[in-house]
Amino acid sequence: MKQTRKIIFLVFIVIAIVGMFLPIANFNDNSSASLAADIEKQQGKVDSAQTQLDRWIAGGKKSEADIQKQRDKVAKEQEKLDALIAEQNAASTETSKGLSYALLPGKLPAELEIDMTVVNQYKLYDWNYGAYYACIWIAFACFVLAAILVVLAGNKDVSKLYTISSFLHLAGILLVCYSILRLTAFPIKLPYGNAEIKTLPVLMIVCGSIISFCAHVQAVNNSKRSMIYVFCTFLSILAIVPFWIMIVNATRTTQAIQQGVSLIPGGSLANNWNILSSKNFNVAIGFKNSAIIAFGSTILSVYFSAMTAYGFKVYNFKGNKFLYAVVMAIIMIPGQVTGTGFFMFMYQLGWVDNRLALIIPSIAAASTVFFFRQYLESNLQLSLVEAARIDGCGEFRTFNSIILPIMVPAMATMGIMAVIGSWNNYLTPLMLFTKPDLKTLPMMVQELRGDIYRTEYGSIYLGLTLTALPLIIVYFAFSKYIIAGVALGGVKE
16 A cells, blocks of 8 residues: 555544544433423323312302312412422523533443333334443454554555455444444433434544545555455345345244244245145146246247347338337337227237237337347447358348347346246236136235235245246346356457
8 A cells, every 4th residue: 555545544544533532422411301291290180180179169069168178289289380390490591511422432421221111112122232332342443453454564565454454444334333323222211312413523433434444445456356345245145135035934924024034944834835725826827827928928029029129230221210219219108008008909809818918919029129239239240141141041040040149148138037027017917817727926926915814924925935936047047148248248359
């Protein structure tokens, strides 16, 4: 790391460390607010006693002694109320600064107490001062060690010390940000209010640590590469976790799912399968219908869209640009707008309750045509077509033997998208299919939520898992072609 970068790094990380020793929050003394509940309660007693007195006077059935006794009671309750109001006014006029708190080196003031009514009402996570203090000290140690390792690495361009320092620095940033956010979440019991965060120390800690981290990562290549790996790993986990939770919930009971999220599979897979089977969820019929529609429409869509894109690319005919503009305009029209007209058209053709209604119309896939044409613009040399024509190759043979192998990566990509879109399609089959033996998997899964007595979430997640499983298999089967397409598109002659 160059000397200038190192100085910038050290300056800002020192600023962050210093900020941890400055008062970062203030707990104001709300003694007047703590009396508000007592005043409200006492006011209710006064109003109740006064109402009783007025009723007795108006009724005329009570003796004068009883009425006088009630008057004394009203006066006594009013005196208590006046005393509480005076105490509140005195507390509000006092200039109490409250209690201040810095992340280091001390602990939260002993006068503070957690309001357990708030914790129980909103079911907050268990508060633990010990774990909170440990996070703060670990963050401080990470910052200090990160600075020491950068100094020890000297002026070397490559060193393992830089990489270790970057990981420690990142861990320190995450922990200190968590500590600040956790501090604002502590429900403090009166007479003190919740933490009021001060801007300057927070800016020193957060901005100082982030700026120093960026200066380090930008200056050292191996640290930058390591952080890229960390970021990509985080994105991968973010993408995989929802699928894993879905699979795990398919093995758990409804009660366990309602209690919270778990990453550990349960033991109710067989029970969920029995529930699924008892609700007329015929997996074989659903798979068959979804597979016929999805793969049939995908094959037609990919092949004929590739042929259309090839025609737009190779043949320079009159009206080429106009027709391509029409294709682009079709992409802008949402499917919901044409849903009624599509249903009427299929009804007139007699294709209601017929799988062909979802397979044949997929030939007209405007977005797929656009993608294929853009792909051919980058990867097809017209000299190949001209050479095939010179050798006496027909147009269809040229397309099938020469163009299609070139378009395999693009066809695999759009094939995956088409399968996913057709497999997950719920609205169109719902409009066209009324027979039970034509229902697709999304239609069957949706019907699982129609139980008016109890919703079995375990069986629903099992149905969702069975629905998503073929899509996952298709993706892994064709993902290598997507990578090949990206690699091919990046080659420049």
